[in-house]
Amino acid sequence: xxxxxxxxxxxxxxxxxVVLLLMVTAIAGMFLATDPPGMVPLRTLVPAFLGLxxxxxxxxxxxxxxxxxxxxxxxxxxxxxxxxxxxxxRKAVTFAVVLAVLSMLILDQMVNRLTALLTLFGFVGYAxxxxxxxxxxxxxxxxxxxxxxxxxxxxxxxxxxxxxHPYAWLLVLIIFVWTPPHFWALAIHxxxxxxxxxxxMLPVTHxxxxxxxxxxxxxxxxxxxxxxxxxxxxxxxxxLVAAVVLGVIFMLHAIxxxxxxxxxTPMKTFxxxxxxxxxxxxxxxxxxxxxxxxLGSV
Numbered sequence: 374x375x376x377x378x379x380x381x382x383x384x385x386x387x388x389x390x391v392v393l394l395l396m397v398t399a400i401a402g403m404f405l406a407t408d409p410p411g412m413v414p415l416r417t418l419v420p421a422f423l424g425l426x427x428x429x430x431x432x433x434x435x436x437x438x439x440x441x442x443x444x445x446x447x448x449x450x451x452x453x454x455x456x457x458x459x460x461x462x463r464k465a466v467t468f469a470v471v472l473a474v475l476s477m478l479i480l481d482q483m484v485n486r487l488t489a490l491l492t493l494f495g496f497v498g499y500a501x502x503x504x505x506x507x508x509x510x511x512x513x514x515x516x517x518x519x520x521x522x523x524x525x526x527x528x529x530x531x532x533x534x535x536x537x538h539p540y541a542w543l544l545v546l547i548i549f550v551w552t553p554p555h556f557w558a559l560a561i562h563x564x565x566x567x568x569x570x571x572x573x574m575l576p577v578t579h580x581x582x583x584x585x586x587x588x589x590x591x592x593x594x595x596x597x598x599x600x601x602x603x604x605x606x607x608x609x610x611x612x613l614v615a616a617v618v619l620g621v622i623f624m625l626h627a628i629x630x631x632x633x634x635x636x637x638t639p640m641k642t643f644x645x646x647x648x649x650x651x652x653x654x655x656x657x658x659x660x661x662x663x664x665x666x667x668l669g670s671v
Contacts, residue, residue, distance in 0.1 A: 378461075382454035383468055386437055387430035394647060395525045399425050401654040402529025402544060410662050413533055420483035421532035425525065427476035428492045434469035435500035438462060440508075447566040480532075488532045495524045512578040515556045523548035526654075540607045544657075548650070550598045554591040554627065555646035557584050561630075562639040585631045588642070592627040596620030599653065608660045615656030619649050 403413050403421060437444065437455055441462070444450035454460035473496065480489035498521030507514040526544035531537060557575055560567060561584055564576040576584045599616040602608040626642040629635070 378454075378459055378464065382460045385454050386434045386460060386465055386468065387472075388433035388437075391433060392426065392429045394650065395429050395522070396422070396426055397651060398544065398548060398654055399525035399529035401658055402526030402541060403533050404529075404658055405526075405540070405544070405661055406530040406533035406538070407661075417484065417533055420479050421488070421529065424476045424479035424484060424488075425492065425528055425532070427472045427479070428496055429525075431469050431472035431476060432496050432500045434465060434472065436504045438465050438469065439500070439504045443570045443572060446570050447563070449563055449566055484532045485535050487535060487537070488528055491524060491531060491537075492528055495521045495528070497521075508572060510573070512573045512575045514573070515553050515575075519549050519552040520545070522552060540602070540605070543601050543605065543607060544654075546601070547595070547598055547653070550591065550595045551646065551650060554588040554595065554623070555643065555650075557588050557591075558630065558639045558642040558646060561585065561588075562643070585627075589624070589627040589631045592620070592624045596624055602657065608657055610660075611663060612656050612660035615660075616653060619653055619656075623649050 400422065403418065404410075407413060437453055440450075441453075441455045444453050445456045450456065455462060455465055477489055477493065480492055498518065503514065503518030503521060507518045511517065523545045526548070527537065527541045530541035530544075560574040561576050561581055564574070564581060567574040568577045575587065596617075599620050600613070603610075603613040603616065623645060626638070626645050630638045630642050
């Protein structure tokens with residue numbers, strides 16, 4: 374039954390929790406692009422932050438518009454504003470288009486064209502290619518479509534530097550490898566939901582044991598991948614210690630998921646994966662700004 378549309382419904386349409394996590398990585402990319410380490414100029418920081426945030430909000434809104442029939446049959450998403458009728462499709466589309474247009478104008482006119490074009494690539498990749506095709510077509514949807522969701526640190530980096538530096542691509546690679554174990558842990562918990570909605574997520578098509586094993590393999594790969602910033606000279610000892618500790622803990626969660634039977638483990642693993650990404654990127658920033666001499670004098 375339709376209800377009065379409020380600002381909370383528009384906010385829910387943009388998946389603020391997801392946008393927050395993505396923007397943390399984008400902001401990290403901005404500050405990591407400073408060489409030598411310093412403050413990102415406000416004339417770049419403010420429009421880049423605003424433009425990228427609006428683009429991610431628009432992408433999330435398009436995702437909910439496209440997925441409303443799927444959302445209606447899944448317990449996790451059945452209370453989303455379009456599904457419940459609190460927000461009609463026409464208003465949602467108008468809102469998403471306004472956000473997308475504003476984001477492109479801000480990024481193109483106030484940041485740089487490269488960032489605007491890369492943001493457009495990510496927007497189309499997630500909102501349309503992943504949502505409309507990959508999600509419904511293959512159990513490897515998260516792996517193939519993961520690139521679109523992994524580029525925020527590259528966007529942040531190019532917003533400041535105007536170039537696609539190899540170090541920025543390392544950050545993209547980390548998130549790209551992080552995405553499957555993060556999402557598959559949730560998919561294990563919500564396996565029946567996805568089966569009901571006829572979405573070919575890995576636990577539905579290949580079974581839960583296979584998915585548990587895949588999560589473990591990817592956490593091992595993630596641990597190795599997360600060492601690359603240190604091995605390439607991008608970061609130092611602070612980051613290395615954080616990456617190893619965080620990666621080992623993630624791997625222990627995955628081992629428990631693979632060999633244990635506790636029904637709470639998938640969501641615990643999913644929850645930790647979010648903490649992992651927050652703290653890993655925080656460690657990158659701390660390492661970037663703490664002078665090398667400080668460690669030597671401890």
